Amino acid sequence: MDEKRQRVNPTKDNFPYKVELHVHLDGAFRLSSVYDIARRRKIDLKVTSIEDFRKNVCVYHAHSLYKVLSSFVIFMPIIAGDREAISRLVYEFCEDSARNNIKYVEARYSPHLLANSEPKPEYALQHGDLTPHEVVQLVNVATKKGMEDFKIRVKTILCCIRHRPDWSEEVVDLAEEFKQDGVVAIDIAGGSNDESVCVEFVHEGHKKAFNRAKQLGIHITVHAGEAGTAASVKEALDDLHAERIGHGYRVLEDEKIYKEVREKHVHLETCPISSICTGAVPEDIHKHPVVRFAEDKANYSLNSDDPFVFDSCLLDDYNAAVDMGLTDKHIVTSIFNAAKSCFASDDEKKEILKELVEIYGDIDTDT
Numbered sequence: 001m002d003e004k005r006q007r008v009n010p011t012k013d014n015f016p017y018k019v020e021l022h023v024h025l026d027g028a029f030r031l032s033s034v035y036d037i038a039r040r041r042k043i044d045l046k047v048t049s050i051e052d053f054r055k056n057v058c059v060y061h062a063h064s065l066y067k068v069l070s071s072f073v074i075f076m077p078i079i080a081g082d083r084e085a086i087s088r089l090v091y092e093f094c095e096d097s098a099r100n101n102i103k104y105v106e107a108r109y110s111p112h113l114l115a116n117s118e119p120k121p122e123y124a125l126q127h128g129d130l131t132p133h134e135v136v137q138l139v140n141v142a143t144k145k146g147m148e149d150f151k152i153r154v155k156t157i158l159c160c161i162r163h164r165p166d167w168s169e170e171v172v173d174l175a176e177e178f179k180q181d182g183v184v185a186i187d188i189a190g191g192s193n194d195e196s197v198c199v200e201f202v203h204e205g206h207k208k209a210f211n212r213a214k215q216l217g218i219h220i221t222v223h224a225g226e227a228g229t230a231a232s233v234k235e236a237l238d239d240l241h242a243e244r245i246g247h248g249y250r251v252l253e254d255e256k257i258y259k260e261v262r263e264k265h266v267h268l269e270t271c272p273i274s275s276i277c278t279g280a281v282p283e284d285i286h287k288h289p290v291v292r293f294a295e296d297k298a299n300y301s302l303n304s305d306d307p308f309v310f311d312s313c314l315l316d317d318y319n320a321a322v323d324m325g326l327t328d329k330h331i332v333t334s335i336f337n338a339a340k341s342c343f344a345s346d347d348e349k350k351e352i353l354k355e356l357v358e359i360y361g362d363i364d365t366d367t
């Protein structure tokens with residue numbers, strides 16, 4: 001078994017303008033920098049080389065969501081609560097995205113998981129004075145500099161965490177306060193190494209916060225239909241007002257809900273490599289859900305989810321999708337779909353679509 005993903009040849013990138021809607025900022029850190037930061041902070045990783053660190057953190061094969069979330073438990077304590085680390089990694093994220101020809105990206109993260117101001121922080125090694133509010137400020141400053149230096153458009157989405165409904169009201173407050181600084185939406189993601197909470201369910205506390213977000217005009221995307229069933233997609237639409245669904249593969253388990261998703265043009269943020277590594281989609285499935293979405297002209301995009309953890313880049317996901325049965329035209333369609341369903345302002349969206357037409361021509365996406 002290879003323990004390293006084969007690097008794609010960047011000169012063979014047929015997609016010079018990519019749009020990415022589903023990537024976790026903390027799942028997209030640069031591995032070498034995280035390793036560096038651990039050494040600076042004298043955190044014992046119990047490995048003697050960066051290659052051993054890579055083996056501990058990265059997931060290359062079909063596994064489970066639990067396994068993928070377990071990787072975060074290894075590296076998040078290195079970063080959480082450290083201002084310098086957060087600023088550096090977010091800036092580098094912009095650089096790495098630009099290097100992959102991503103021209104517009106919406107990166108998501110939980111401000112609470114990067115903070116350390118709670119008496120017993122979830123990830124940070126020690127209690128400190130870095131609040132979720134300041135985390136958002138740090139991320140905003142770093143993305144602004146990254147956008148200027150690397151000529152990329154970066155927006156952010158603030159994640160609520162499934163097992164911490166007590167944080168959600170503050171997430172909505174932060175999204176509202178920083179909407180002029182590139183924060184465009186909220187989400188619910190998993191964020192625990194406890195296997196029992198990896199199944200999708202939604203606490204009433206989240207619903208209350210999401211109702212308020214909708215009233216405030218904050219965009220909403222929700223992880224659903226990944227570890228959970230088609231019913232979780234329905235719940236995301238009905239109870240959480242989701243405009244987009246993170247993953248959504250299991251919506252195919254209920255044709256009625258799938259029909260509703262298609263009729264309402266709900267955008268499905270699919271992540272091919274992630275879908276296999278988390279076990280959301282069986283590796284030996286006859287037809288991957290993304291192929292069905294493409295054939296049915298559903299509104300879907302292709303995304304990397306956690307390129308740090310999967311040791312991948314977005315082009316790897318495009319290639320994986322081709323291996324699953326998508327054509328290059330499907331991929332271009334998915335990029336247009338992403339642009340149309342992104343949470344930028346209408347004016348910015350128009351600019352992005354204009355730029356896309358200049359690169360790929362005026363394709364009929366029919367979604």
Ligand SMILES: [Zn+2]
Binds near residue numbers: 024223246
């Ligand atoms: Zn995700």
